[in-house]
Amino acid sequence: MPFQKTDLHLLDLIATVRKYRRLVLSFFLVVFGLVVLFTYASTPLYEGAAKVLIEKGEADELAARGRSSSFDPVFYETQLQLIRSRAVVERVVDMLNLEKDYEQYLESASNRRTVLQFAWQLLGDMTDGVRKMLFRKEDSPAGENGRKASIVEKITENLLVRPVEGTRLVTINFLSPNPELAALVANTTARAYIEETLQLKMDATRRSLEWMGRKAEDEAQKLKAAEQALQDYMKANDIVTMEDRIAVVPEQLSEINLQLLRAETRRKEMEILVNKIGRAGRNYQKLETISAITSDLALQSLRSQIVETEKSIMELSNKFGSKHPLMVKTRGDLQVLERKKRQEIDRIIDSLRNEYELALSNEQTLRSKLTGSKSEAIGLNEKFIQYGALKRVVDTNRQLYDALMLKLKEQSITGETNPVNLWIVEQAAVPKIPSKPWKKGNLILGLAIGLIGGIVLAFLIDYFDNTIKDPEQAESILGLPILGVMAKRRNLKYDVEETVLREPHSSFAESYRGLRTAVFLSFADQAPRRILLTSAGVGEGKTTTSVNLAITLAQSEKRVLLVDGDLRKPRIHHVLKVPNTRGLSNYLAGAVDGHIVQKTAIKNLFVITAGPIPPNPSELLISSKLPGLIDSMSSEFDVIVCDSPPVLPVSDARLLCRLFEGVIMVAAGGKTSYEFADRALRILKDSGARVLGLVINALEIEKSSYYHHSYYHHYGSDKKDKTPVAEPGKSS
Template identity: 50%
Template sequence: MNSEEIHLRDYLRVISKRRNLVLTVFGLIFVAVALYTFARTPLYEGTTQVLIEKARPSGLGSEGSYRLYDPEFYETQFQLIKSRAVALRVVRALELTAADLEADRERGLLASLGDWVRDLKRTVKRVILGEMEEPEAVDAEGEEIALADEISENLTVRPFKNSRIVTISYRSPNPEFAARVANTTARAYIEQTLNMKLDSTRLTLDWMTRKAEEERKKLDKAEKALQAYMVANDIVTLEDRLAVTPQKLNQISSQLVIAEAKRKEQEAIYNQVRRLVDSPEEAETLPAVASDPAMQTLRTEILKAEQHVRELSAKYGPKHPVMKKVVGDLEVLRRKRDQEVQRIVRSLENQYELAVSTEEGLRAQLEKTKAEALNLNQKFIQYGVLKREVETNRQLYDALMMKIKEQSITRETQPVNLWIVQKASVPEGPVLPNKPKNLLLGLIVGLMAGIGLAFFVEYLDNTVKYPDETEKALGLSVLGLVSLWKEKDKVLERVLLDQPRSGCAENYRALRTAVMLSSPEGAPGRILITSPGAAAGKTTTAANLAVTMAQTEKKVLLIDGDMRKPRLHRVFGLSNRYGLSNYLAGGSGEDLLQKGPVDNLAIITSGPVPPNPAELLSSARMSKLLDGLEKNFDVIICDTPPLLTVADPRILSRLFKGTVLVVRARQTTFEMAGKAIKSLADINAPVLGLVINALELKKSDYYYQYYYQSYYGEEPEAQEG
């Protein structure tokens, strides 16, 4: 199976690990929904059923425009039912007052809280702005409008699917009041529809009567203006000329196009012949010259004469009388050909001039005809304007008179057919809140929100935690895991000395084994310990790795290469008066090595903090020191400063055969670790692998708990101290 595949247990692991967050979000949402559900006042719904049909027209000119299916019609009726006009009729019919609706409003916890907040805002506003005067009294009309708006807000209009029946519902904490308002609204809607029809018809008749009189006056005025214009411009003769002129204009345009084409053709032929007039033989090849009958006859005679000359030249010499005669005849024919070419050129020139003259005459005639047509069009445009105005006014007047007669006949008809199918009865139970539905919704939404937030938090967490995902993300093997050390009174750097059977001690022994097996030749002779950032545990790892290797009877040297914040001398209680910095600055090698806390372990402390650690570490004395010490020790382990903070680790990594990168679980990010690995790869430093330090194994980390238990034979709790 592909190791990159995401399994269901990975999702379950995330949910289990973030279960506190999931339960918290779920609890908050579910409790909020439950409080809202049980604190809300129960609402009862009274429902009335009304049949609404679109009335058919009376048949006077409107049958063609009637549509049985009209989706906008029903939506219009729904808005009319919820309009303020209908609500005002309800208020007046039931004789409602503000006290009636005040007693009918919700009195639950949420409603009381909302009223308290609104009263507090008004009080604060009056105090800040100094508005301490008494509120103005609301007039009767304003009170009715406010009551009508409140009635309209609580109305619900719903159509039955695939029917013409509409339900009008009203919700109220009082079931009797809900039924009364629903029934009264249905009756008010019917009354409002009838009144709207009567008012509309009356207003329409008044307006159309006034408009018809205005249109009659406009029609009379337009007819008189048209008649006067026809007399002044002789419109009868003008119509005949307007019909002939366009035809004449088209004919002249066609002739002009033909003449222009003929002129261009004659011009092209004339230009060709004129260029070759001095070369009769070349001019003879042109189609316009070659097609001339006289030229064809001369060409035939010249060919015969030339053939006759060739025949006689075979018998006679050039000075023979016969030869002179035939040669003279040939010259005469050629002169005639040249004369004929000149004649053809003059003929083509005359044809070209005639074509130019014809084109110019047609163009002048076309311009004249255009001017005449333009003048006629201008006169006829004004005539058309006046005529259209007369026709428009006549159509408007006739239409208004037809509508006036139609409205007078159909004024008593109804535009909508309305019947109350079923009156509202007093509801037996509330419709809101729906407690089972709300609780189920709160359960589902709370659970989904908690799980979603858990995955979001997991997505944002980009710190190093577990070996499999670390190896996948960084491309390096994990050499070992060190569990989180929770005993504050114990020093983790001395765990192998103080608590050799603890879980952390076993972690470092496992790390020792992994380092020794990191290459076929065994553990490298020089091992550099570093970390991407501070407080990752590199000094702890270097100290414990050196102790556990020395316990295998290998001769181990531990060097404190952190000459900025040294700690090894304090961990093992050694003197730091003379150390690595003294030697690299030019001191002698005496008293450089100090005995460690176990056999086979020697320690070189950092010495006094120098002003230039990087320059000392990059000196030749450092390389010479390591070469000399390597002869006396099996393993040299060096602790260094953080890799991304200073250049010291990169300088030293060139002198060591393997680098171990220490990262702190849930603190070191993958970006920091990736940058550290890249900085080592840029200088070709060999990296043995990673050590994940301070890994806290929670109950949700079942896989790693099982790993630790099976590997070390202990429970994770015992390993933590």
């Protein structure tokens, strides 16, 4: 069953503190005592504080040297770490010669110590020595180097660097038992930091100049090689006239393209004309229709003469006959002219064909020239591309070389500048009073931690305490009514079982009378006559509760039979001081008859003891004789109270609970957990038992949240019972 905390109230908090007041007080005293011991036993430490101003300078440009930049948190954190660096501290040790004088400073401070401080320091030295022996490193430095390293480590541990919020100021603090050494180390650290910064800058400049010098030499060699390669390429490819040729070639290509276009047009015209002549063949009449032929002047002259001759023949034929000599002569002249015309046409055709062949040849020549010019242009472009690549290499190497030389000259000029501007604005004065330990603050802190820590510890213990200690909480969690709460008794004059008899007016006796009343009121119609008492585990007070409940019932003028049903660890015969030779185990085993009831020294109280411890208690309890015994006893007695074994360890209580009208669960306050109690209740309910309620036994009332009812437990406790009471085991 998960334990759930209820809401806390002020009374609950006060109750928790009161419950664990001894723990709270012990924790407070221990913590406060340790704080006081540490405060007054610690060696006083004096703090020397020097104040410096740190600004970031710009040294990249000559014109910008010395100007402060904007706030850079990374830069300032770097400077703070640099101040506490080992290099700066070693420089401080060297500047102050602490390798020889450090012990003298400490001896001077030790003269001011008290005996307590000296003892505390001695204890610390012994602890450090043991720790060094146990965790000694193999590679730890020895001799002078080891001494210096030890001093550097001690100074570093006590060196504090703090930035002043909202400013560029930094305080350098050093703690030491010697006030003079505290101020001296703080001031020297500031100077050592300045020198270390300059040294770092000089080293960086020297390394930079060395690197740039080597790099410049390499770039000079590369530039020389690149220039030589470019020169060789220019000579091999006549690059000197290449730029002029590259400018002329495009114009030549354009002119050749234009001429080729014209030649191709002319060739096509002549080709058409020649094809037309070829189709006409020897038909001179068709040939004379071709314009290229008819436009010939010689042919036109012959055609004019032929026309004139024909006209003369027509005129002569009107005057003379066909055989007239003049007619014959004129016809002969006409034939001669016709023959000349055909010869002229043949000559023109031959001329046109020659002209076509010339145009074709001219076109081919121009086309070949164009192809050659294109090849030349491509070759020039390839050479110029390679030339451009070589020239770019030369230009790049020259620019890099020039940049390196410029940077080298600039670095040599600005190498002595410092990128960090630092001023010591306040020297550390010799402190008059120690800064540590802060006695007033430590004592206040010890009071607060001791008190608050004790209260918190009490709350934590109470929070994780899962035991039954609050009646109201137990009633809420377990779902059972609380029949009674029995306070834990201390400084007892009598056994707890005898208190009800010997102190009848005490709060303890009144608690059991309250339990008796609660049992009577647990049934609506009539009080239960058969009552079984059990618990979750051993040692929770069920036997004590059984005896005291039986006594209070007997005091109410009822005949009460107390049965010891715990056959494994019987105690009732010891409490009531009666013999145990004959009891329940003898009866259930059949060794004796029914005469096992014994009379006690208390009026109206009778008892059946457990008898000898049997080897098999569970087998006896399932005997058919037990129900008959209980039934027969119920007719003789008003109330039967049975003490049974615990539920969780053994199964006896499960067997007995069926024979009784009600079961009372007993739990030890601050001991029985809710988990165990709930498990026992579930077992009883699964066995058919009717659980009347819970009795919380041995509860420390003053430590529980039930404390505000504690007045009841003391009410009437000062009254003395004057009534004589018979001791258990003696006849009245």
